[in-house]
Amino acid sequence: MPSSLALEGGGDEWRLRIAGDWSARALAEAQALLGDLPQSIAGTLTCDWSAAESPGIGPAWALLARIDAIGGGRLRIQHVAPPRHVAFLDALRRRTPVDSPSDDARSPGALGALGRWVLSRGAEMREFAALVGRIVTVLARAVRQPRSWRLPSLTRHVYETGVTAIPIVCLIAFLISVIVAYLGSQQLRLFGAEIFVVDLIAIAVLREMGVLLTSIVVAGRSGSAFAAEIGAMRLNEEIDALRAMDMDPIELLVVPRILALVISLPALTVIADATGLLGGGLLAHYQAHISWPQFADRLRAAIAPTTFWAGLIKAPVFAVLIAVVGTYRGMRVRESPRELGRQTTIAVVQSIFLVILADAVFAVLFVRLGF
Amino acid sequence: MPTIAEPVIRVRDLVNRFAGQIVHDGLAMDVSAREIFGVVGGSGTGKSVLLRTILGLQTPTAGRVELYGREVGALSRAERAEIVQRVGVTFQNGALIGSLTVAENVQLPLREYRRLRPAALDEQSRLCLAMVGLPNGAADKYPSQLSGGMVKRAALARALALEPTLLCLDEPTAGLDPISAAGFDELLLYLHSQLDLTVVMITHDLDTLFRTCSRIGVILDGRMSSGTLEQVAEDPHPWIQAYFHGPRARATRRGSDG
Known part of the structure; x- marks a missing residue:
């Protein structure tokens, strides 16, 4: 069955039905479906995994990341019949902070680049010169x-x-x-x-x-x-x-x-x-x-x-x-x-x-x- | 629907011969789902050759190698691409591509097999790096900037990128200090318990062997004798006696018992 994602409810009660192929192979499809989720979800979100076929780690990770991006910390999330690794991924997400761009990624600018080149x-x-000296x-x-x-x-x-x-x-x-x-x-x-x-x-x-x-x-x-x-x-x-x-x-x-x-x-x-x-x-x-x-x-x-x-x-x-x-x-x-x-x-x-x-x-x- | 659980790997009558030297001579090996199988043997007994043969990187002189019930040598291109996605491999020295960053290394198989947008690729590589316990800062580093332990973890992250059900590890803890090696063992056990993995690993590390492996196979005279650690250790073969009852093994066992 093709992967599908159905959102029901409104106000403070939302239900997300995850169904069909949510395996690692369907990652691209899952990403596309997740991208269509509206920003308006609030309150409690129940994720129903019962109809998902062999859900993979990648898609589950993408789902958690997307929900995080929508609700931030405000959303209460419940899982129904989740695959075992959802808890694992949840723990992983909490352990690793959302990364901030590292400082040394700053572009040095033209002058800085010139300076580095000269140095x-x-x-x-x-x-x-040292090598030539040692050769001599x-x-x-x-x-x-x-x-x-x-x-x-x-x-x-x-x-x-x-x-x-x-x-x-x-x-x-x-x-x-x-x-x-x-x-x-x-x-x-x-x-x-x-x-x-x-x-x-x-x-x-x-x-x-x-x-x-x-x-x-x-x-x-x-x-x-x-x-x-x-x-x-x-x-x-x-x-x-x-x-x-x-x-x-x-x-x-x-x-x-x-x-x-x-x-x-x-x-x-x-x-x-x-x-x-x-x-x-x-x-x-x-x-x-x-x-x-x-x-x-x-x-x-x-x-x-x-x-x-x-x-x-x-x-x-x-x-x-x-x-x-x-x-x-x-x-x-x-x-x-x-x-x-x-x-x-x-x-x-x-x-x-x-x-x-x-x-x-x-x-x-x-x-x-x-x- | 499969009625009997197919072994993940089945090797029968494997013969490998190089320039007149017989490496494998009728070797048989079975690995079933969800076990951690350790391959042991002296230097030059063809442990890496066995792994390469199982992965189809090398054609055996004779014999039959099956992955998930299908013969490795007889796979069509499409079948091979399918099987490859179910097998994650790490090589002895990591084999990370030197011109790519760690994140790009992890994304390499994803780019090849999944059509993902750049943001999604980043998200997935972050997942893989988090799974193997690499810090965020490692993502943009090049392999030459990493320590040995981090290289092994990054290689594992790349192996996990396509969510394989079988992991093949060639000496995953070789060259690591005992603390990093123990960390790697714990990581492997944790991932194994979380992700329903089957693991085949070549190792010389007695600690890893005692700590992680549910079954082991010893390559002796071109054949393999396998079983649980206790079963194999009782084999009267002098090499096995020396290996499992030598001074290093005794020390390791004392450590893990106490």
């Missing part, structure tokens, strides 16, 4: 104590961040330089200067694209991995366990990762440079019909002695940026797994941003220095 940024900067301390100590170099850990991270990244770095460097060479040769053909596609490739790959593409791939692969690994260790209290054994997590976890990336990122850059030149050369050969000896001659003429180094010198700097941001974000994970995902995302976004920013600074610097 949290300030705290973040301080923490970051550990490095300084490592110079004096060879034991704290943590070689096994270092080699593992060189393998994970460097060796396993070779295929993807090669593929991306190869494809991008093919694209650049293709578009470049199309434009240069208009001037009959197709041979200069070699200059284009050489300078673009060696100075900028090799190192930049590699850094972005590594930031996505290893920067995120650093943040996630260290973050997961934090959540699992592994960092605290290390501290409790008086082992420095910076020395054990952070510094090996930074050093590993400082080794593997330049190595990857050299590999990316080579595959980039190969890709560009192949396109120049087959598309622009430049023979290999011609290509080699032109390449030698195009690159200054500094061109290769102008790219490679940036690699360790980018490596430090990626590794420090990744490990810092990992160390910032607190409390919840949700934070882990958030910090990992921030690690990737921030390290890519910083790499590009640093690249711009290098570009200006090199021009000023005539490098």
Whole structure:
């Protein structure tokens, strides 16, 4: 039978007949019926449950709440043939006060929000500076104590961040330089200067694209991995366990990762440079019909002695940026797994941003220095 | 009209095998309505696997598992949605959704299975939290801000949201201090007496076992021997003797007798 609710009486005597399906499943229907009860009920209200089929807790709770909302404390309520849990719910209602909105739910306002943002940024900067300081301390100590170099850990991270990244770095460097060479040769053909596609490739790959593409791939692969690994260790209290054994997590976890990336990122850059030149050369050969000896001659003429180094010198700097941001974000994970995902995302976004920013600074610097 | 009281859970000839390791080997288990059934066993004897199999979260290698007289593995989508509403579950670590507040966690099943207005949802989550004795202030907190005991209570509140008739609890008092654990026992007994619940719980907590369970089942060598506490404790199997007559059990019994 569908749920129904019939109100009879008037003045000081009211009777509420609760009938049909009042089980938990009919909660929505019960809520709708209760919403239709008039506000005018006063005096004594008798709730007759005798025709209710398997009344549930939720609907009964809703009924009690609705009656409370109508009558406040003034209404006298009697139950006829109530299900056992009505008494239980009644006791529960009396025990738990109707909740008042908590104080800290107040919205802080725009100025307050700005203030909180500034404070949290300030705290973040301080923490970051502290981390950098501790890294430098550990490095300084490592110079004096060879034991704290943590070689096994270092080699593992060189393998994970460097060796396993070779295929993807090669593929991306190869494809991008093919694209650049293709578009470049199309434009240069208009001037009959197709041979200069070699200059284009050489300078673009060696100075900028090799190192930049590699850094972005590594930031996505290893920067995120650093943040996630260290973050997961934090959540699992592994960092605290290390501290409790008086082992420095910076020395054990952070510094090996930074050093590993400082080794593997330049190595990857050299590999990316080579595959980039190969890709560009192949396109120049087959598309622009430049023979290999011609290509080699032109390449030698195009690159200054500094061109290769102008790219490679940036690699360790980018490596430090990626590794420090990744490990810092990992160390910032607190409390919840949700934070882990958030910090990992921030690690990737921030390290890519910083790499590009640093690249711009290098570009200006090199021009000023005539490098 | 059912003539004979169907057992709420019936497990027959259950076999679970993982990578050559036999966990359950012809396990049988019956739980009838309104009892509190405790599942006991050493580490690695497949207590959680049993619970997961009963809930249909895991397909057994062989055997038959029935919930309310219907085979769990053979349920259609609609039947499954129906049965799910009659079973409340809590997991070992609470398994509250981390990105939702406690109130939203409790409202999650209600949003899925009932069409309620926001005010009604709030009212129902307040009911569930009040039932498990959580203060109003807990509603807007995130699980990571709660203590272990509060997480267990919030998980119970979510399990109760759809008014199940069967509660499955995986180690509800593990990791709680004795006072919180005792509080949880009392809460469980109180809810059981008020709400006509059937409870199946995995527990290592001897206090909980002695205090709340009307029957217990011990998993031994892939099978279950079950009965009242006194019946099971008389089993001469060395593990049972060690479990029920070891130093910790003696201490607990002394405590509950005195």
